[in-house]
Amino acid sequence: MIKRIAILTSGGDAPGMNAAIRSITRTAINRGLEVFGIYDGYKGLVEDRLELFDTKSVSETLFKGGTILGTARLPEFKEEDYQQKAIETLKKHQIDGLCVIGGDGSYRGALALHKLGVNVVGLPGTIDNDLAGTDYTIGFHTALETVVECIDKLRDTSSSHHRCSVVEVMGNRCGDLALYSGLATGAEIVVTADRPLDLPALYEKLNYYNAHKKNHAIVVVNEKITDVSHLAELISENTGFSGRASVLGHIQRGGSPCPFDRILASRMGNKAVEILMNGDSGKCVCIQDDHIIALPIETVLTMPKENKSRLYELFDSLV
Numbered sequence: 353m354i355k356r357i358a359i360l361t362s363g364g365d366a367p368g369m370n371a372a373i374r375s376i377t378r379t380a381i382n383r384g385l386e387v388f389g390i391y392d393g394y395k396g397l398v399e400d401r402l403e404l405f406d407t408k409s410v411s412e413t414l415f416k417g418g419t420i421l422g423t424a425r426l427p428e429f430k431e432e433d434y435q436q437k438a439i440e441t442l443k444k445h446q447i448d449g450l451c452v453i454g455g456d457g458s459y460r461g462a463l464a465l466h467k468l469g470v471n472v473v474g475l476p477g478t479i480d481n482d483l484a485g486t487d488y489t490i491g492f493h494t495a496l497e498t499v500v501e502c503i504d505k506l507r508d509t510s511s512s513h514h515r516c517s518v519v520e521v522m523g524n525r526c527g528d529l530a531l532y533s534g535l536a537t538g539a540e541i542v543v544t545a546d547r548p549l550d551l552p553a554l555y556e557k558l559n560y561y562n563a564h565k566k567n568h569a570i571v572v573v574n575e576k577i578t579d580v581s582h583l584a585e586l587i588s589e590n591t592g593f594s595g596r597a598s599v600l601g602h603i604q605r606g607g608s609p610c611p612f613d614r615i616l617a618s619r620m621g622n623k624a625v626e627i628l629m630n631g632d633s634g635k636c637v638c639i640q641d642d643h644i645i646a647l648p649i650e651t652v653l654t655m656p657k658e659n660k661s662r663l664y665e666l667f668d669s670l671v
């Protein structure tokens with residue numbers, strides 16, 4: 353029976369991480385466990401930087417963006433020496449369960465610890481929505497709202513000037529932020545790994561819209577695919593629109609979590625404690641069809657992400 357658990361946030365921060373920390377803390381304390389907050393992800397775990405939490409430690413955090421625990425990237429955590437240091441910290445404080453909130457990199461760290469005998473559970477905290485096995489990750493919907501708000505504003509100015517806005521959004525290698533924001537803003541074109549850049553088709557489409565008296569166009573581009581400034585120049589040279597590029601950048605990771613993310617994080621935090629209290633380890637929390645479930649981290653890291661072809665078809669049928 354576990355008695356003491358600890359929580360860390362790792363990788364890129366995401367709105368709703370605090371709601372998850374709060375849910376884990378309060379669920380665990382209400383069930384008689386002790387809870388430690390670990391600062392700055394695996395780095396703080398290796399460096400033995402943690403604090404005993406009480407229910408007040410997480411007061412007024414539900415609506416706060418970022419993570420109160422801080423986060424970090426520690427590439428050396430791939431090495432077993434570092435993982436052993438983390439285990440020493442856990443042993444020193446008699447912590448027998450660890451909750452890791454982060455993306456796929458953080459899950460790899462969690463899996464390594466699980467294989468070394470640590471009781472560990474993962475919660476999907478990333479704006480990228482790039483983890484398999486879960487319909488949504490904590491932070492995705494808030495980032496989506498931010499992107500949609502920005503694109504709506506860009507549309508105001510681009511339609512006044514007969515311009516085409518080329519908007520780069522985050523998501524790492526995952527196109528969900530681009531696809532969903534494209535759908536929600538009525539963008540003309542989305543460019544993602546699943547929908548690669550096809551310049552002749554893009555020019556043809558934009559010239560068609562231009563000829564049919566559209567006074568603006570929006571092209572949403574998933575980061576790491578192409579240089580959006582260059583693409584905007586090509587659009588100016590090859591279509592009737594004047595192209596302008598905007599890279600939304602880290603603004604997408606900030607802000608108060610939307611209600612969906614607050615509730616999702618609260619549900620997932622609750623489940624994470626239940627998993628550890630049931631003596632289970634190496635699992636991660638997922639949401640599928642509004643059910644909160646647990647899957648092995650190893651499965652999630654190896655299975656393909658759900659194909660979004662139906663949403664791409666919807667996109668195509670609406671432009």
Ligand code: ADP
Binds near residue numbers: 427454456461462
């Ligand atoms: P995210 O969790 O958002 O995907 P990263 O990919 O940056 O973010 O990973 C966060 C941290 O997880 C890394 O800085 C590192 O400490 C740890 N990590 C990543 N990959 C591994 C791995 N293969 N083995 C152990 N730890 C890893």
Ligand code: F6P
Binds near residue numbers: 480524
């Ligand atoms: O994983 C979240 C994320 O914001 C990605 O969308 C992006 O590629 C990356 O992190 C940016 O990382 P950094 O904050 O280190 O620039």
